[in-house]
Amino acid sequence: DQQVKQNSPSLSVQEGRISILNCDYTNSMFDYFLWYKKYPAEGPTFLISISSIKDKNEDGRFTVFLNKSAKHLSLHIVPSQPGDSAVYFCAASASPGGKLIFGQGTELSVKP
Amino acid sequence: KAGVTQTPRYLIKTRGQQVTLSCSPISGHRSVSWYQQTPGQGLQFLFEYFSETQRNKGNFPGRFSGRQFSNSRSEMNVSTLELGDSALYLCASSLTGEFSPLHFGNGTRLTVT
Numbered sequence: 060d061q062q063v064k065q066n067s068p069s070l071s072v073q074e075g076r077i078s079i080l081n082c083d084y085t086n087s088m089f090d091y092f093l094w095y096k097k098y099p100a101e102g103p104t105f106l107i108s109i110s111s112i113k114d115k116n117e118d119g120r121f122t123v124f125l126n127k128s129a130k131h132l133s134l135h136i137v138p139s140q141p142g143d144s145a146v147y148f149c150a151a152s153a154s155p156g157g158k159l160i161f162g163q164g165t166e167l168s169v170k171p
Numbered sequence: 172k173a174g175v176t177q178t179p180r181y182l183i184k185t186r187g188q189q190v191t192l193s194c195s196p197i198s199g200h201r202s203v204s205w206y207q208q209t210p211g212q213g214l215q216f217l218f219e220y221f222s223e224t225q226r227n228k229g230n231f232p233g234r235f236s237g238r239q240f241s242n243s244r245s246e247m248n249v250s251t252l253e254l255g256d257s258a259l260y261l262c263a264s265s266l267t268g269e270f271s272p273l274h275f276g277n278g279t280r281l282t283v284t
Binding site: 065093095100101102103104105108148150158159160161162163164 | 175204206211212213214215216219227229261263272273274275276277278
């Protein structure tokens with residue numbers, strides 16, 4: 060049972076435009092959500108997180124939106140840059156404890 | 172501050188053998204988690220240790236085991252290797268594991284032939 064789903068395996072965006080990566084979850088007990096970026100041959104790198112008491116969190120070019128009623132979160136990257144090309148994973152956790160459930164990832168390609 | 176260090180980076184083993192992977196967390200981090208990454212499956216949670224105790228466990232067979240030492244370093248062991256165990260094994264550490272982001276190492280690539 061895939062509790063966290065990223066239904067788009069890949070996304071291609073032009074440099075300077077907005078990238079929107081989506082993630083759906085099924086477990087209503089999740090209360091902490093994160094996005095990670097992964098380059099080949101490296102471990103995932105933490106990007107941004109949001110707790111269930113918020114519906115938006117911003118950090119520079121990255122904004123995460125959480126819609127609890129729809130059990131949906133999204134990551135917006137504005138403006139997109141070629142260096143953003145990587146696989147993006149969303150993850151969720153139900154406190155307490157450090158068990159994160161990851162989606163399958165979306166490969167973002169930002170073309171110059 | 173040094174990041175999460177995993178050794179070795181690459182391993183090739185034969186079916187039926189066993190393997191031990193090592194992870195040194197970021198200094199001061201007490202929670203260590205292990206994940207398996209295979210193509211199309213994303214990152215699958217194996218287990219999490221906090222203060223030398225297994226706090227969470229994923230849905231993997233008993234052939235997968237781990238432990239954490241008093242200095243927070245962790246090891247993962249896989250016995251009776253199967254071809255399907257070929258994967259990237261990632262270790263991650265965090266301060267407490269609760270509402271604190273995981274910081275990942277670069278992983279150990281295990282190939283079982």
